[in-house]
Amino acid sequence: MGEILKIDNISVSYGNIRALSDVSMTVSEGDIVSLIGANGAGKSTLLKAIVGLEPLKAGHIEFAGETICQSKHHASLTTDLIAKRGIALVPEGRHVFADMTVEENLDMGAFMVRDSDLIARRKEDMYDLFPILGARKKQKTRSLSGGEQQMMAIARALMSAPRLLLLDEPGLGLAPLIVQDIFNKIKLINEENKVTVFLVEQNARLALRSSSYGYVLENGKIVLQDSGEALLNNERVQKAYLGA
Numbered sequence: 494m495g496e497i498l499k500i501d502n503i504s505v506s507y508g509n510i511r512a513l514s515d516v517s518m519t520v521s522e523g524d525i526v527s528l529i530g531a532n533g534a535g536k537s538t539l540l541k542a543i544v545g546l547e548p549l550k551a552g553h554i555e556f557a558g559e560t561i562c563q564s565k566h567h568a569s570l571t572t573d574l575i576a577k578r579g580i581a582l583v584p585e586g587r588h589v590f591a592d593m594t595v596e597e598n599l600d601m602g603a604f605m606v607r608d609s610d611l612i613a614r615r616k617e618d619m620y621d622l623f624p625i626l627g628a629r630k631k632q633k634t635r636s637l638s639g640g641e642q643q644m645m646a647i648a649r650a651l652m653s654a655p656r657l658l659l660l661d662e663p664g665l666g667l668a669p670l671i672v673q674d675i676f677n678k679i680k681l682i683n684e685e686n687k688v689t690v691f692l693v694e695q696n697a698r699l700a701l702r703s704s705s706y707g708y709v710l711e712n713g714k715i716v717l718q719d720s721g722e723a724l725l726n727n728e729r730v731q732k733a734y735l736g737a
């Protein structure tokens with residue numbers, strides 16, 4: 494299958510701070526691809542740029558063969574339109590609506606869908622995928638555990654039936670067993686729902702094991718890229734990210 498996402502030489506700055514410099518990468522349709530890097534490397538900035546939340550200083554981004562973001566910001570799609578094209582982002586820190594129930598949160602994820610039967614079907618699919626959410630659907634989200642909230646954030650993103658799911662540190666702050674559980678679900682979503690996944694994760698070992706391809710970001714620049722397996726065996730990656 495072809496490239497679903499193509500990032501071509503993008504740069505992003507916050508005032509005088511250069512967060513991304515000449516970043517290029519591609520994600521093939523159907524793959525799980527991971528991006529690893531230390532705190533402050535620019536990982537979240539990259540995901541936000543893909544959905545139009547950070548303007549590009551240079552370069553452009555294509556999704557399914559069409560330009561969605563470019564340095565002439567006025568010519569880029571808005572975040573809503575990018576979502577409509579089929580990209581969903583689960584942001585770092587989850588950003589769930591804590592005072593809403595699980596079900597209401599899922600409804601929010603389907604805000605672009607008009608067909609209420611379709612919304613109901615998708616919710617049932619999410620409860621099949623994450624049974625704990627079905628059991629908690631009438632509960633306020635703030636009463637859920639961190640792991641359950643992360644599952645809900647992923648389910649909410651899937652309510653728009655995206656072709657590309659972007660995940661910003663799905664394992665952040667969660668116990669290792671829960672993180673493993675979430676990664677198992679991510680694999681299932683990729684294999685069964687045919688959703689392409691691009692994820693950022695501090696747990697580099699788990700991320701690379703789950704990925705067919707990976708990129709390493711340091712100080713806003715891609716410094717390495719290879720298959721997940723090759724990166725796991727790469728000395729530089731082992732020293733810097735795998736505690737070897």
Ligand SMILES: Nc1ncnc2c1ncn2[C@@H]1O[C@H](COP(=O)(O)OP(=O)(O)OP(=O)(O)O)[C@@H](O)[C@H]1O
Pocket residue numbers: 507510512530531532533534535536537538539585
């Ligand atoms: N809104 C902002 N205003 C100014 N600087 C910012 C802003 N957001 C991020 N930065 C800076 O840009 C750089 C990249 O930040 P980013 O959040 O993309 O890193 P990250 O790789 O996601 O880090 P972490 O692993 O801690 O989440 C950092 O130096 C950060 O301080």
Ligand SMILES: [Mg+2]
Pocket residue numbers: 536537538585661
């Ligand atoms: Mg981040």
